Amino acid sequence: MEKRGIGKIALLLSLGDGDIESLQKYYENKNYIIYRGQAGSMDSKKIIAAIETAASREDIIRENYHEEHALYHAIIEALSGYCRGQVLLGEVLRSAGLTFTIVRGTLVEDEPSSGNWIAVVLYGQIGSPRRGFEHEAIGMGIQPI
Amino acid sequence: MEKRGIGKIALLLSLGDGDIESLQKYYENKNYIIYRGQAGSMDSKKIIAAIETAASREDIIRENYHEEHALYHAIIEALSGYCRGQVLLGEVLRSAGLTFTIVRGTLVEDEPSSGNWIAVVLYGQIGSPRRGFEHEAIGMGIQPI
Amino acid sequence: MEKRGIGKIALLLSLGDGDIESLQKYYENKNYIIYRGQAGSMDSKKIIAAIETAASREDIIRENYHEEHALYHAIIEALSGYCRGQVLLGEVLRSAGLTFTIVRGTLVEDEPSSGNWIAVVLYGQIGSPRRGFEHEAIGMGIQPI
Amino acid sequence: MEKRGIGKIALLLSLGDGDIESLQKYYENKNYIIYRGQAGSMDSKKIIAAIETAASREDIIRENYHEEHALYHAIIEALSGYCRGQVLLGEVLRSAGLTFTIVRGTLVEDEPSSGNWIAVVLYGQIGSPRRGFEHEAIGMGIQPI
Amino acid sequence: MEKRGIGKIALLLSLGDGDIESLQKYYENKNYIIYRGQAGSMDSKKIIAAIETAASREDIIRENYHEEHALYHAIIEALSGYCRGQVLLGEVLRSAGLTFTIVRGTLVEDEPSSGNWIAVVLYGQIGSPRRGFEHEAIGMGIQPI
Amino acid sequence: MEKRGIGKIALLLSLGDGDIESLQKYYENKNYIIYRGQAGSMDSKKIIAAIETAASREDIIRENYHEEHALYHAIIEALSGYCRGQVLLGEVLRSAGLTFTIVRGTLVEDEPSSGNWIAVVLYGQIGSPRRGFEHEAIGMGIQPI
Ligand SMILES: [Mg+2]
Ligand SMILES: [Mg+2]
Ligand SMILES: [Mg+2]
Ligand SMILES: [Mg+2]
Ligand SMILES: [Mg+2]
Ligand SMILES: [Mg+2]
Numbered sequence: 108m109e110k111r112g113i114g115k116i117a118l119l120l121s122l123g124d125g126d127i128e129s130l131q132k133y134y135e136n137k138n139y140i141i142y143r144g145q146a147g148s149m150d151s152k153k154i155i156a157a158i159e160t161a162a163s164r165e166d167i168i169r170e171n172y173h174e175e176h177a178l179y180h181a182i183i184e185a186l187s188g189y190c191r192g193q194v195l196l197g198e199v200l201r202s203a204g205l206t207f208t209i210v211r212g213t214l215v216e217d218e219p220s221s222g223n224w225i226a227v228v229l230y231g232q233i234g235s236p237r238r239g240f241e242h243e244a245i246g247m248g249i250q251p252i
Numbered sequence: 253m254e255k256r257g258i259g260k261i262a263l264l265l266s267l268g269d270g271d272i273e274s275l276q277k278y279y280e281n282k283n284y285i286i287y288r289g290q291a292g293s294m295d296s297k298k299i300i301a302a303i304e305t306a307a308s309r310e311d312i313i314r315e316n317y318h319e320e321h322a323l324y325h326a327i328i329e330a331l332s333g334y335c336r337g338q339v340l341l342g343e344v345l346r347s348a349g350l351t352f353t354i355v356r357g358t359l360v361e362d363e364p365s366s367g368n369w370i371a372v373v374l375y376g377q378i379g380s381p382r383r384g385f386e387h388e389a390i391g392m393g394i395q396p397i
Numbered sequence: 398m399e400k401r402g403i404g405k406i407a408l409l410l411s412l413g414d415g416d417i418e419s420l421q422k423y424y425e426n427k428n429y430i431i432y433r434g435q436a437g438s439m440d441s442k443k444i445i446a447a448i449e450t451a452a453s454r455e456d457i458i459r460e461n462y463h464e465e466h467a468l469y470h471a472i473i474e475a476l477s478g479y480c481r482g483q484v485l486l487g488e489v490l491r492s493a494g495l496t497f498t499i500v501r502g503t504l505v506e507d508e509p510s511s512g513n514w515i516a517v518v519l520y521g522q523i524g525s526p527r528r529g530f531e532h533e534a535i536g537m538g539i540q541p542i
Numbered sequence: 543m544e545k546r547g548i549g550k551i552a553l554l555l556s557l558g559d560g561d562i563e564s565l566q567k568y569y570e571n572k573n574y575i576i577y578r579g580q581a582g583s584m585d586s587k588k589i590i591a592a593i594e595t596a597a598s599r600e601d602i603i604r605e606n607y608h609e610e611h612a613l614y615h616a617i618i619e620a621l622s623g624y625c626r627g628q629v630l631l632g633e634v635l636r637s638a639g640l641t642f643t644i645v646r647g648t649l650v651e652d653e654p655s656s657g658n659w660i661a662v663v664l665y666g667q668i669g670s671p672r673r674g675f676e677h678e679a680i681g682m683g684i685q686p687i
Numbered sequence: 688m689e690k691r692g693i694g695k696i697a698l699l700l701s702l703g704d705g706d707i708e709s710l711q712k713y714y715e716n717k718n719y720i721i722y723r724g725q726a727g728s729m730d731s732k733k734i735i736a737a738i739e740t741a742a743s744r745e746d747i748i749r750e751n752y753h754e755e756h757a758l759y760h761a762i763i764e765a766l767s768g769y770c771r772g773q774v775l776l777g778e779v780l781r782s783a784g785l786t787f788t789i790v791r792g793t794l795v796e797d798e799p800s801s802g803n804w805i806a807v808v809l810y811g812q813i814g815s816p817r818r819g820f821e822h823e824a825i826g827m828g829i830q831p832i
Numbered sequence: 833m834e835k836r837g838i839g840k841i842a843l844l845l846s847l848g849d850g851d852i853e854s855l856q857k858y859y860e861n862k863n864y865i866i867y868r869g870q871a872g873s874m875d876s877k878k879i880i881a882a883i884e885t886a887a888s889r890e891d892i893i894r895e896n897y898h899e900e901h902a903l904y905h906a907i908i909e910a911l912s913g914y915c916r917g918q919v920l921l922g923e924v925l926r927s928a929g930l931t932f933t934i935v936r937g938t939l940v941e942d943e944p945s946s947g948n949w950i951a952v953v954l955y956g957q958i959g960s961p962r963r964g965f966e967h968e969a970i971g972m973g974i975q976p977i
Contacts (some may be wrong), residue, residue, distance in 0.1 A: 111269070114388030118267055118375075122260055125270070152780040159780070159815075172820045172939070173947040173976040179815065180905070183779060188333035188391055192627065194779055199473060199484055200442040200449075214387060214897070222898040224387070230263075235449075235469065240462045242359060242369070242394045243259030246333055249387045251898040297635040304635070304670075317504070317675045318512040318541040324670065325470070328634060337772065339634055344908060344919055345877040345884070359462070367463040380884075380904065385897045396463040401559075404678030408557055408665075412550055415560070478623035478681055482917060489763060489774055490732040490739070504677060514677070520553075525739075525759065530752045532649060532659070532684045533549030536623055539677045587925040594925075594960075607794070607965045608802040608831040614960065615760075618924060629924055649752070657753040686753040691849070694968030698847055698955075702840055705850070768913035768971055794967060804967070810843075822939060822949070822974045823839030826913055829967045 110216050113139075113226045114247055117210040121230040121245075139212035140167050147204035149197030149236060151186060158182050158207050158227065167211050168225070168252070177252040178209075181227040184248025189229045191244070196233075203244070205231025211252065225252045255361045258284075258371045259394055262355040266375040266390075284357035285312050292349035294342030294381060296331060303327050303352050303372065312356050313370070313397070322397040323354075326372040329393025334374045336389070341378075348389070350376025356397065370397045400506050403429075403516045404537055407500040411520040411535075429502035430457050437494035439487030439526060441476060448472050448497050448517065457501050458515070458542070467542040468499075471517040474538025479519045481534070486523075493534070495521025501542065515542045545651045548574075548661045549682055552645040556665040556680075574647035575602050582639035584632030584671060586621060593617050593642050593662065602646050603660070603687070612687040613644075616662040619683025624664045626679070631668075638679070640666025646687065660687045690796050693719075693806045694827055697790040701810040701825075719792035720747050727784035729777030729816060731766060738762050738787050738807065747791050748805070748832070757832040758789075761807040764828025769809045771824070776813075783824070785811025791832065805832045835941045838864075838951045839974055842935040846955040846970075864937035865892050872929035874922030874961060876911060883907050883932050883952065892936050893950070893977070902977040903934075906952040909973025914954045916969070921958075928969070930956025936977065950977045 111119075116134055120127060120143060131141050142165045146157040159178065161167075168174040186194050189203065196203055208228045214221035226249045234241025256264075261279055265272060265288060276286050287310045291302040304323065306312075313319040331339050334348065341348055353373045359366035371394045379386025401409075406424055410417060410433060421431050432455045436447040449468065451457075458464040476484050479493065486493055498518045504511035516539045524531025546554075551569055555562060555578060566576050577600045581592040594613065596602075603609040621629050624638065631638055643663045649656035661684045669676025691699075696714055700707060700723060711721050722745045726737040739758065741747075748754040766774050769783065776783055788808045794801035806829045814821025836844075841859055845852060845868060856866050867890045871882040884903065886892075893899040911919050914928065921928055933953045939946035951974045959966025 112388045114390070115267055115269065118263070118390060119269060122263055122267075124256070124260065124264060151778055155780040171947065172814075172822075175815065175820050176822070176976050179781075184336040186779075187336045188389075191329040191332045191391075191393065192337070193484055194773055194775060195484060198441055198488065198778065199476075200445040201469075222896065226388075228390075234462075235465065240465050242462075242466070243257045243371075243392070244333075244394075245259070245263060245373075245390055245392045246336075247388070247390045248336065249389075251901050296633055300635040316512065317669075317677075320670065320675055321541050321677070324636075331634075338919055339628055339630060340919060343633070343876055343923070344911075345880040346904075367461065379897075380900065385900050387897075387901070396466050402678045404680070405557055405559065408553070408680060409559060412553055412557075414546075414550065414554060474626040477626045478679075481619040481622045481681075481683065482627070483774055485774060488731055488778065489766075490735040491759075516678075518680075524752075525755065530755050532752075532756070533547045533661075533682070534623075534684075535549070535553060535663075535680055535682045536626075537678070537680045538626065539679075586923055590925040606802065607959075607967075610960065610965050611831050611967070614926075621924075629918055629920060633923065657751065686756050692968045694970070695847055695849065698843070698970060699849060702843055702847075704836075704840065704844060764916040767916045768969075771909040771912045771971075771973065772917070806968075808970075823837045823951075823972070824913075824974075825839070825843060825953075825970055825972045826916075827968070827970045828916065829969075 110218065112215050113210055113212060113224050114249055117208045117226040117228040117247065121206055121208040121228040123206060137216060139210055142167055142209045144207050146207060149202040151194055151196045154203065155182055162209055167209050174252055177225055177250040181225050181248035181250040185227040185229045185246040188246030189244045200235065201233055202236040203231060203233045205229045223252050225250055255363065257360050258355055258357055258369050259392055262353045262371040262373040262392065266351055266353040266373040268351060282361060284355055287312055287354045289352050291352055294347040296339055296341045299348065300327055307354055312354050319397055322370055322395040326370050326393035326395040330372040330374045330391040333391030334389045345380065346378055347381040348376060348378050350374045368397050370395055400508065402505050403500055403502060403514050404539055407498045407516040407518040407537065411496055411498040411518040413496060427506060429500055432457055432499045434497055436497060439492040441484055441486045444493065445472055452499055457499050464542055467515055467540040471515050471538035471540040475517040475519045475536040478536030479534045490525065491523055492526040493521060493523045495519045513542050515540055545653065547650050548645055548647060548659050549684055552643045552661040552663040552682065556641055556643040556663040558641065572651060574645055577602055577644045579642055581642055584637040586629055586631045589638065590617055597644055602644050609687055612660055612685040616660050616683035616685040620662040620664045620681040623681030624679045635670065636668055637671040638666060638668050640664045658687050660685055690798065692795050693790055693792055693804050694829055697788045697806040697808040697827065701786055701788040701808040703786060717796060719790055722747055722789045724787050726787055729782040731774055731776045734783065735762055742789055747789050754832055757805055757830040761805050761828035761830040765807040765809045765826040768826030769824045780815065781813055782816040783811060783813050785809045803832050805830055835943065837940050838935055838937055838949050839972055842933045842951040842953040842972065846931055846933040846953040848931065862941060864935055867892055867934045869932050871932060874927040876919055876921045879928065880907055887934055892934050899977055902950055902975040906950050906973035906975040910952045910954045910971040913971030914969045925960065926958055927961040928956060928958050930954045948977050950975055
């Protein structure tokens with residue numbers, strides 16, 4: 108099997124399809140730090156805050172600006188992909204309900220020389236704040252840490 | 253099992269992980285039209301052209317502007333997510349090598365009332381035009397058709 | 398006389414110059430569905446909501462996501478043109494007072510084969526929230542429906 | 543009749559609908575300087591150059607940077623509205639064929655105190671470089687001069 | 688010594704390094720109008736309002752739309768540079784604390800023929816709303832006035 | 833004297849005003865790595881390449897993707913600030929002639945705990961490709977390394 112990149116690991120976990128728990132354990136045993144959570148809001152800063160809070164609480168990043176900066180930029184890139192351009196939700200009358208996945212570890216599995224990176228994936232629904240009037244969206248940001 | 257959305261179907265196929273052929277057949281039997289191809293360039297218009305050409309050749313879209321417009325906007329949204337903001341590759345000295353997946357069918361599987369949509373997913377590498385100096389990226393666009 | 402496109406029809410109605418009522422009737426007799434309304438706010442989501450509400454109430458779009466999605470994207474494109482880039486009003490201390498025009502019908506008049514489309518035009522003033530310190534702006538979005 | 547703004551004057555002339563020549567003369571007699579031309583390209587800089595060249599040749603702007611800067615920013619705002627976001631044509635495999643209209647004069651007709659401004663309107667078609675696979679677009683930029 | 692541009696004058700004053708007061712006086716004697724103030728917020732419109740208020744109160748711009756428009760666009764360009772792309776602060780959970788500098792005068796010192804321009808420079812910190820988790824940022828906008 | 837941030841160090845060196853050589857030596861003695869170069873083009877990728885090449889040749893970054901990625905994102909942020917929004921030069925018929933400054937060292941001078949960062953500052957002229965029809969611009973990107 109081809110070696111997976113940190114992005115693919117985060118994407119597979121995000122999609123939550125198949126035996127996710129085994130997959131998560133498999134990569135935790137390879138020293139990846141992994142967290143999956145949920146966030147939903149018309150307010151983009153609440154989604155960002157939910158991810159940052161989870162990353163701190165779960166010790167995915169250490170309490171220094173260097174690492175917080177890497178996480179923040181990964182989140183913003185993921186959100187930019189999710190929004191497909193302008194990072195706006197409620198301001199343009201739309202809402203997001205999503206699963207976020209944070210993965211920290213080597214850029215490529217079993218390649219320590221690829222260095223330590225952090226990947227953030229957002230996968231869920233985006234649309235009008237009215238049930239059924241929404242479609243799926245995805246975004247991913249990857250930063251060295 | 254939860255019903256999958258057209259986006260998740262396209263994403264799982266894009267990641268090319270596990271038994272993709274069975275998955276593709278499974279959804280083709282449910283009347284989804286599916287195509288996976290490869291494109292790599294510093295020139296974003298070549299990537300767009302490769303996807304448009306494949307969609308026409310494989311009869312995923314009919315030869316009318318209505319459908320071509322839906323496909324085009326899905327591609328641009330996917331590319332915007334892949335680039336995380338500005339749809340620029342060579343202009344900012346970066347290159348993309350990716351798998352594109354086009355899926356046409358109902359927004360949610362087994363829900364004919366959800367209508368016909370087209371999803372385009374781009375998954376691959378983005379980075380400097382120098383092997384190993386790149387990381388993964390993903391983008392998805394979904395449009396009614 | 399050259400056949401007009403749906404965009405020109407919406408633009409002429411937006412400018413509200415000359416005998417608008419005759420023009421509107423002329424195109425309603427050709428099966429175009431037309432609505433003109435007013436909106437003014439520093440809050441972009443209020444402008445979007447005003448247009449969406451009018452479109453539903455006036456039965457310009459049917460109650461399904463397919464059509465709501467087409468309308469939404471047409472509105473966002475129009476707003477993006479009106480704002481000339483970032484879809485921000487109050488966030489950058491500016492306000493908009495505008496007429497919105499929604500037109501649904503064939504892409505080109507008297508050409509049924511051009512398919513059904515929806516055009517949204519915003520025309521009005523944009524500027525500082527202080528009378529006289531504003532200039533005109535326009536934006537148009539067109540989507541298949 | 544309500545006094546028209548410089549934007550509306552430029553828009554009416556752009557749409558080229560009705561007795562444009564009389565309208566142009568009417569406003570030239572009110573000291574507006576007006577020019578209408580055509581440009582078509584997948585290359586945005588060619589469209590910008592066509593407008594700048596026409597403005598210089600027709601003496602709409604004087605040969606100084608102050609005025610050239612006002613014109614340039616008006617063009618870019620118009621192009622940004624026309625493209626609805628990113629100012630990209632060929633880079634995203636699309637082409638524009640348009641009429642550009644440049645109007646210089648007071649911000650509001652018969653109101654000398656409103657000062658001198660320049661308006662640029664682009665109106666035409668945007669789409670794939672294939673006849674019939676395109677829809678209308680509009681953009682307007684207004685700057686003090 | 689090379690003649691300085693209005694941008695460099697504003698930048699040197701912004702950095703607040705060395706004998707700023709002498710520098711300010713030196714350029715005020717050359718008929719530049721200069722103001723330096725502070726603003727800090729997660730709300731971009733408050734920063735814009737602080738600069739506009741200061742410019743009016745200090746008589747850097749006259750009470751007409753022509754000049755207010757030039758100032759506004761210079762501020763937005765400066766803010767866009769400061770934010771490096773999307774003009775968003777609190778919406779993406781970040782805060783700015785900055786010195787703003789407004790300079791009005793000729794584009795190049797001692798060159799009256801270069802015309803009158805206004806430069807706005809923002810220099811300060813941007814980051815998470817938590818002390819020490821921020822880095823420096825700069826932005827400058829220049830407009831004819 | 834207040835401790836300077838890495839951004840201010842890079843900015844002061846960029847402005848090239850006063851005794852730059854002493855300033856550069858002063859910070860080199862504090863273990864900052866500094867390089868100043870020139871680039872001019874209508875082609876943004878040439879400017880990026882000039883900076884990347886200089887950074888490699890001068891050993892400001894090590895030959896690994898971790899560091900190259902930090903540099904690249906710092907450059908893009910600087911260019912985005914310089915362009916005030918869309919990272920486009922020739923595509924929108926404008927040209928840049930600038931000094932670039934790369935500084936690597938602690939985020940704040942004499943504060944080793946602030947970690948290692950890289951700052952890129954671009955300062956110069958932007959405008960039409962015609963001498964004298966240009967104004968100053970600045971942009972800065974800062975990334976952990
Ligand atoms: Mg940052
Ligand atoms: Mg379109
Ligand atoms: Mg959508
Ligand atoms: Mg300018
Ligand atoms: Mg304006
Ligand atoms: Mg990257």
